[in-house]
Amino acid sequence: MAIKPVLSPALRRARRGAGFNIYGTLSVAPTWWGRGRAAGILVCFLLTLAPGLRPGVLFAQNASVFGYTGLMVVPSAEIADDGELTAGVSRIPMLYTNWHPNRRTVMWGRVGFLPFLEAGGMFVRPDHYIGGFGDRSVYLRVRLLREKGWRPAVTVGTQDFFAIKQLKWETATAQHFGALYLVASRHDTLRGVPLHFHLGYGPDWLVARTKMLVGLFGGVSYSPHRMVTLLAEYDAECFNAGLRLQPFPFLQAHLGLWKLKEVTANLAFTVHLQ
Numbered sequence: 001m002a003i004k005p006v007l008s009p010a011l012r013r014a015r016r017g018a019g020f021n022i023y024g025t026l027s028v029a030p031t032w033w034g035r036g037r038a039a040g041i042l043v044c045f046l047l048t049l050a051p052g053l054r055p056g057v058l059f060a061q062n063a064s065v066f067g068y069t070g071l072m073v074v075p076s077a078e079i080a081d082d083g084e085l086t087a088g089v090s091r092i093p094m095l096y097t098n099w100h101p102n103r104r105t106v107m108w109g110r111v112g113f114l115p116f117l118e119a120g121g122m123f124v125r126p127d128h129y130i131g132g133f134g135d136r137s138v139y140l141r142v143r144l145l146r147e148k149g150w151r152p153a154v155t156v157g158t159q160d161f162f163a164i165k166q167l168k169w170e171t172a173t174a175q176h177f178g179a180l181y182l183v184a185s186r187h188d189t190l191r192g193v194p195l196h197f198h199l200g201y202g203p204d205w206l207v208a209r210t211k212m213l214v215g216l217f218g219g220v221s222y223s224p225h226r227m228v229t230l231l232a233e234y235d236a237e238c239f240n241a242g243l244r245l246q247p248f249p250f251l252q253a254h255l256g257l258w259k260l261k262e263v264t265a266n267l268a269f270t271v272h273l274q
Contacts, residue, residue, distance in 0.1 A: 001143065010192045046193055062221075062229075063252060066177070067091040067108030067120045072240045072256045072264060073212065074219040074233040076198045077153035077185035080112030086267030093258055094126075103127050104134075104233065116143040124177070132169065135268045137177045152186035152197075160208055178208025181217075194223040202236065212236075231256065240264075 062078065063086055064070040069078045080086065090106040104127065110120030118141040125134030141157035159179040183200030197220055202213040212235070219233030221244075229244040231254075242256025242264070254266040 021245060053185070061109070062252075063088055063266065065092050065254070065256075065266050066137075066139075066159070067110045067122055067268075068105060068141060068159075069110075069118060071198065071221060071231045071233045072242050072254070073221045073235040074198060074217050074240075075141070075155070075157055075181065075183050075200065075213070075221075076196070077143065077147075077155040077183050079155065080110060080118045080193060082112050082115050083274035084112040084270060084272055086110050086268055086270040087250075088266060090264065090266040092264050094125075095260035117141070118143075137178050139179075140191070149184060150186075152184040154182065154184050156182050159212070168197050174209065176210040177212055178206035178210065179214075180205055180215045181210040183217075190222070194221075196221045196223075198233075 027062050040274045062069055062071070062076070064075065065072055067086070067088060068075050068092075069080055087109040088107075092104050092106055092110070094104070106122050106124050108120060108122035110118060112118055119139070121136070121138040123134050123136055137160050139157065139159035141155055143153060143155045145151065145154040147153040157179070158181075160177050179202060181200050181202035183198060185196060185198045188195045188197065197218075199216075199218040201216050204211070204214050213227070215236040217234055217236040219231065221229050221231050223229045227246050229246070231240075231242040231244060233240050238259045240256060240258050241260060242254055244252065244254045246252045250270050252266075252268045252270070254264075254268075256264045258264050
């Protein structure tokens with residue numbers, strides 16, 4: 001017969017707090033102390049991966065609610081840095097369609113590959129949806145010109161490019177976020193405060209069930225503080241406004257109003273692989 005050790009109440013409490021059970025062996029169930037230590041290790045790991053905590057990267061990581069570099073829905077001509085990896089989650093309204101008219105969760109990721117190329121993808125799942133995981137979408141953006149002097153940066157981008165009519169790769173009913181556009185961006189200052197302008201146009205060349213950025217669109221971002229950016233845009237359908245916070249170079253949070261009434265939110269984490 002095994003003999004169990006007899007421990008004092010004080011020693012039992014101390015061992016439980018350290019993750020042991022009353023018999024001196026490690027407990028399988030996680031403790032609050034253990035969770036706090038794990039969270040601390042994760043934060044330290046992210047700080048290690050963060051791109052040097054240097055100023056100047058703050059505006060290179062601006063993510064829209066769909067992940068691509070931009071404001072809220074409006075894209076910009078800025079491109080993710082080469083080797084920059086960003087992942088995030090967003091909450092959006094039903095946008096321009098009555099397809100499953102519920103709010104949606106967007107899980108997205110993007111990568112900067114080469115100095116002029118950005119690619120990404122997302123899963124969009126409506127609330128209370130029981131038909132599967134949700135809609136899948138990919139995008140590709142190529143910067144044609146860098147900003148130089150008075151010349152703006154220029155980027156061409158496409159999302160759900162499977163829906164381009166000439167390709168005939170997939171039916172229109174399977175595409176819900178089709179977009180094809182050209183956008184220009186220029187940076188300026190207002191009394192020493194960064195002010196960014198974005199203007200673009202999207203042709204109606206897609207056969208997607210739901211299209212975005214068809215027509216003229218644009219926006220402006222104003223950064224009164226290096227951690228705070230105010231956003232205003234017209235996405236070719238409606239006006240949106242929001243606030244972006246970036247307390248650390250690797251962390252970005254955004255809260256906005258689509259159509260100036262529907263709440264959107266976005267949380268993103270960035271690391272540099274180089």
